[in-house]
Amino acid sequence: MIIVPLGVSSATPTAKRHLPSVALWREGRVFMFDCGENAQMRLLQAGIKRSKVEYVFISHLDGDHFYGLLGLISTMHLQRRDKKLTIVSPPGIEEFINVAFKVAGTELSFELEFIEIPVGTDHQVVIDDPDFFVEARALEHSTYCVGYRFQEKDKPGKVDASRAEELGITEDGDFKKLKAGEDVTLKDGTVVTASEIVGEPRVGHSFAYITDTVYCANALKLADNVTLLYHEATFDSSLKDKADDTMHSTSEDAAKIAAQSNAGRLVISHFSARYTNQFVLLKEARRIFRDTWVATELRPIMTDPRQERGIIKSKIEYEREVDPRSQQRGRGRPGGRPGGRPGAKPRFQRRDDDRSKYYRPGGGSSGGYRGRGDGGYQRRDYRDDRPPRDDRGSSRDYRDDRGSRDYRDDRPPRRDYRDDRSPRDDRGAPRDYRSDRAPRDYRDDRPPRRDYRDDRPPRDDRGAPRDFNRDRRREDDSRDHDEKQPDSNKGSLPITPRTPFDDFDRF
Structure with a gap:
């Protein structure tokens, strides 16, 4: 139920x-x-x-x-x-x-x-x-x-199957009668009462x-x-x-x-x-x-x-x-699951005052149904056994058991190494370790960085960026001449310098 x-x-x-x-x-x-x-x-x-x-x-x-x-x-x-x-x-x-x-x-x-x-x-x-x-x-x-x-x-009691077999009861109808509390007569005329086979209801x-x-x-x-x-x-x-x-x-x-x-x-x-x-x-x-x-x-x-x-x-x-x-008085699942060690057989124990039964799991030190103080169980607070730190009722301070000793008093004051060196100036500012050296610019020891662009003249006198196509050898463009000259006369032809307008005309 x-x-x-x-x-x-x-x-x-x-x-x-x-x-x-x-x-x-x-x-x-x-x-x-x-x-x-x-x-x-x-x-x-x-x-x-x-x-x-x-x-x-x-x-x-x-x-x-x-x-x-x-x-x-x-x-x-x-x-x-x-x-x-x-x-x-x-x-x-x-x-x-x-x-x-x-x-x-x-x-x-x-x-x-x-x-x-x-x-x-x-x-x-x-x-x-x-x-x-x-x-x-x-x-x-x-x-x-x-x-x-x-x-x-x-409900009817439990049927003792081994006892029924000894008496020769094998039919289901006879078992039903016995469980219902009725007596059964065997074929040899033996009468078997329900109390012989069936336990207490x-x-x-x-x-x-x-x-x-x-x-x-x-x-x-x-x-x-x-x-x-x-x-x-x-x-x-x-x-x-x-x-x-x-x-x-x-x-x-x-x-x-x-x-x-x-x-x-x-x-x-x-x-x-x-x-x-x-x-x-x-x-x-x-x-x-x-x-x-x-x-x-x-x-x-x-x-x-x-x-x-x-x-x-x-x-x-x-x-x-x-x-x-x-x-839940045990550690088990809600709904009445017994607590204690898995597989342990439960046992019932009566309190000394004989007021009621309480479930206790066998072999376990906790769990199950056990008697408790009024208003439910309250875990003991061991801090209550010790006096408070003061009269304000605050929790105990374990440092009260020792004298008011400060371990730092046994040691000399911490040395301030900055005091061993004079400040950089009379204004009391912290020392600047760079003040011991002359001001030096490491860049002065090196030659200025080379600008490779300075080794080559610009493409024209207007300061435009260099045209790197000039460094490559190029064949004559057929568009620069009306007709292509024979190879034999190629070396004698005058060279016409290219201008920005030449590239523009190509398109």
Whole structure:
């Protein structure tokens, strides 16, 4: 059995908390307790299929507890659901849903079954299944409100297969009869009783959902020896008067009910929007009932972590509003994973005062569920064993153990080598080491840099840059003569100097 809080706020949502709703998973079937706004989205984010929801239990008809029903039913209709959905509630929920879908002109694709608890009913078994039953009891609130208890029926004990083989029992039908508590007659006439083969019945787990109520007798009855008690803690004890006026419970009230009913574990929820961190409520409840947890949205709470771990995986990371070290008493994964050395067998040890059991992993020096001081565990601060440095309460200064000794006093003052040399002038400026040498310009020892351009005359007298084409031997350009002269007379022809206008005429 896995419990997944979908919304833990009361009356009004906050930026991190949604309106009340809880999902209970058992062997592939899902049961919802209250259905506040956005419950269907939280189901999706928690990794729970909406098609698996079979029952919805509404505690009372305050809007924050059932306004999410219309959206959930509408989505089921759009997904072509054909399986029946059962809604258990005080009177009025059937009329509300029928009118809403009539106005919308929607004809649902699946059947809705309504089980309404008449006003004034003190106790009623609303669901009776072969494997479990659900009972409702009236609580004390400003409107008619009921709490629910989901109780698994006792399971048959484990069959001793080796003993059955010795007695000659091999047929499946005989095993079913023995597990059901019936005697079996063998072919030779021998009668085998169920107690010879089947062990002691296993007690089923239980879950109690109590919200919007003051401390009352029916709350104690619903929580009697319950495996997991999910109780509202709207206010802390400093707002007890306001809790009584609005007919809600404080965290102390929830802890008292858990302690007096011998509950296995208490999970507090339904927090007022004024609390940004529920640690004050957790601390207050643990003073009375130590095994108290704060409900965290989308964080699974498992009754059998060894068998149920990993079944429900959230699509998003849930928000932690309480330090996980104060919430999870071991070093394990959230949801009840045992701490200690991997592979170590767990063992249970009872405290000396015999008040309750605490889980301790075998072989480990830490982790698991262990008793702690009031208000949760606080790590010892060894600095408190030493006096403060002064009367201002500041932290200890370890230098106070030694005398006021300055190691620099044992040494001579540091020598300033600049004092050994006179300054460059009488103005007190620092010494310039270059003043010991005559001013010298190393460039004076070298000849001036040669300008190779000076070795060649410019192309013309206008100072234009040199034309390097003049250094190359060139053949006569045919355009300089009307006709090409014979080679024999080439040496006797006059040479006509080229001008810038010659290059211009070529184009």
